Amino acid sequence: MPELPEVETVARGVNERIRGERIEAVWLGGKPEPFKTEPAAMAAALTGARIAGVRRVGKHIVFDLEREPGAEASPAPQWVVHLGMTGRLLVVDRDVPRPKHTHAVLSLSSGRELRFVDARRFGRLALHPATAAEGDTDTTEPEESRSAQAGVPGGFRGPGREPLTISVEDFAALFRGRKLAIKAALLNQSLLQGVGNIYADESLFRAGIRPATPAGRIARTRLARLHAALQAVLRAAIELGGSSVSDYVDAAGVRGFFQLEHKVYGREGKPCTVCGAPIRRTILGGRSTHACPHCQR
Numbered sequence: 134m135p136e137l138p139e140v141e142t143v144a145r146g147v148n149e150r151i152r153g154e155r156i157e158a159v160w161l162g163g164k165p166e167p168f169k170t171e172p173a174a175m176a177a178a179l180t181g182a183r184i185a186g187v188r189r190v191g192k193h194i195v196f197d198l199e200r201e202p203g204a205e206a207s208p209a210p211q212w213v214v215h216l217g218m219t220g221r222l223l224v225v226d227r228d229v230p231r232p233k234h235t236h237a238v239l240s241l242s243s244g245r246e247l248r249f250v251d252a253r254r255f256g257r258l259a260l261h262p263a264t265a266a267e268g269d270t271d272t273t274e275p276e277e278s279r280s281a282q283a284g285v286p287g288g289f290r291g292p293g294r295e296p297l298t299i300s301v302e303d304f305a306a307l308f309r310g311r312k313l314a315i316k317a318a319l320l321n322q323s324l325l326q327g328v329g330n331i332y333a334d335e336s337l338f339r340a341g342i343r344p345a346t347p348a349g350r351i352a353r354t355r356l357a358r359l360h361a362a363l364q365a366v367l368r369a370a371i372e373l374g375g376s377s378v379s380d381y382v383d384a385a386g387v388r389g390f391f392q393l394e395h396k397v398y399g400r401e402g403k404p405c406t407v408c409g410a411p412i413r414r415t416i417l418g419g420r421s422t423h424a425c426p427h428c429q430r
């Protein structure tokens with residue numbers, strides 16, 4: 134399943150390739166699962182719109198759309214793509230044969246196509262209405278976190294905070310008084326959006342924190358270390374991904390994403406890179422969890 138760095142890489146790659154293009158025509162497949170918005174309404178909203186930009190919000194890829202100058206004045210909605218487990222976005226010439234499991238094709242003004250391909254169909258495509266720019270996504274979100282995100286471009290916003298830009302103060306405040314394990318708290322998308330299993334384990338190792346520790350019991354200085362570790366791990370992975378962007382969305386659909394070398398994730402029984410103790414794998418909150426029993430307390 135793609136995590137935040139992979140989604141960021143795909144969003145950047147797609148943005149570089151198709152920003153500024155007009156959507157000339159839209160084809161949507163017959164399988165119902167990928168469509169959170171009714172397909173006919175989606176096709177109508179996308180057709181004729183110009184792609185102003187593509188960016189990541191949490192684990193979603195958001196297409197900011199504009200109407201052509203002179204067209205109706207109503208603001209364009211946003212197109213929101215979630216890759217799910219196996220979803221891919223491909224930018225290819227229109228004469229490249231469509232692969233199996235293609236669910237959506239946007240024909241672009243350059244003559245290329247943007248294709249959404251997803252074998253397992255956990256990915257989702259949706260329209261986010263333009264009129265609902267303020268505070269519509271999740272009413273359970275605390276007020277202070279809304280105002281703290283005021284600088285974020287309007288429109289679609291996931292339920293949680295953005296791990297790459299959250300301040301250390303706001304990060305520490307997320308866990309105050311919480312009894313759930315810090316690993317589970319990191320994965321809770323209504324707290325932080327986009328952190329998945331790999332980067333939760335890796336950042337907890339780098340911060341020296343045992344994954345099962347109740348989140349509310351971790352001292353502020355240790356949470357500051359975790360904040361720094363999480364952002365460093367995500368940024369390093371994005372940088373690695375950036376070098377393979379062209380492969381990730383190429384015509385052949387080859388996955389070129391190089392993963393950060395993991396220190397604990399997937400290394401059960403192998404020696405800790407710091408102390409040599411065997412990395413231990415446990416199940417925490419239903420998720421496979423990797424940690425060094427010696428370095429993490």
Ligand SMILES: [Zn+2]
Binds near residue numbers: 406410425426428
């Ligand atoms: Zn160790």
